[in-house]
Amino acid sequence: MRVAICPGSFDPVTLGHIDIISRACRIFDKVIVAVPTNPDKHFSFTVEERMEMLRLVTQGLNVEVDCVKGLLADYVREKHATTIIKGLRALSDFEYEFQMALTNKKLNPEVETMFLPTSGEYMFLSSSMVKQVAGFGGDISHFVPECLVQRIRERLSKERNGKA
Numbered sequence: 001m002r003v004a005i006c007p008g009s010f011d012p013v014t015l016g017h018i019d020i021i022s023r024a025c026r027i028f029d030k031v032i033v034a035v036p037t038n039p040d041k042h043f044s045f046t047v048e049e050r051m052e053m054l055r056l057v058t059q060g061l062n063v064e065v066d067c068v069k070g071l072l073a074d075y076v077r078e079k080h081a082t083t084i085i086k087g088l089r090a091l092s093d094f095e096y097e098f099q100m101a102l103t104n105k106k107l108n109p110e111v112e113t114m115f116l117p118t119s120g121e122y123m124f125l126s127s128s129m130v131k132q133v134a135g136f137g138g139d140i141s142h143f144v145p146e147c148l149v150q151r152i153r154e155r156l157s158k159e160r161n162g163k164a
């Protein structure tokens with residue numbers, strides 16, 4: 001069985017992420033969407049909330065949603081996965097992702113990183129852009145799955161008003 005790991009913050013998951021995940025699902029038998037439990041950064045949604053949203057929007061796909069506590073390179077080995085899948089938007093993603101890929105390769109020589117180019121319509125879509133628009137009460141329905149629109153808007157408007 002060919003297993004791929006698709007890591008990311010998914011704070012929150014966007015249509016750009018879902019595009020990458022569902023394309024990876026056609027190449028691999030199983031795709032594990034893995035959310036790092038990184039306590040240093042500020043996130044709008046907890047790891048549990050992000051995982052719950054990911055489960056909701058990947059129903060029906062050969063996806064498992066999980067969290068990663070340590071190094072991704074170790075997690076890949078533990079899950080008997082062969083590949084890390086990353087989406088690439090503009091050139092600006094490239095340098096960081098290349099550095100990550102080489103680091104993971106050093107830590108676990110058996111792992112390959114596979115880059116999937118974004119679909120054109122999601123080229124400029126990021127979680128932080130969604131949060132900015134939602135924080136100002138803007139329309140995010142073109143950026144995230146319909147079932148998450150209300151939830152994201154509520155959290156971001158609370159955050160903006162200093163209530164979260």
Ligand code: ADP
Pocket residue numbers: 007008009010011014015016017020085086087088089093117118119122123124125126127128
């Ligand atoms: P973001 O930059 O949106 O906060 P994450 O840290 O959650 O993203 O990213 C997880 C993975 O998804 C990364 O490989 C990132 O490059 C990819 N990704 C994010 N948005 C898109 C998009 N619109 N199209 C393709 N890949 C994307």
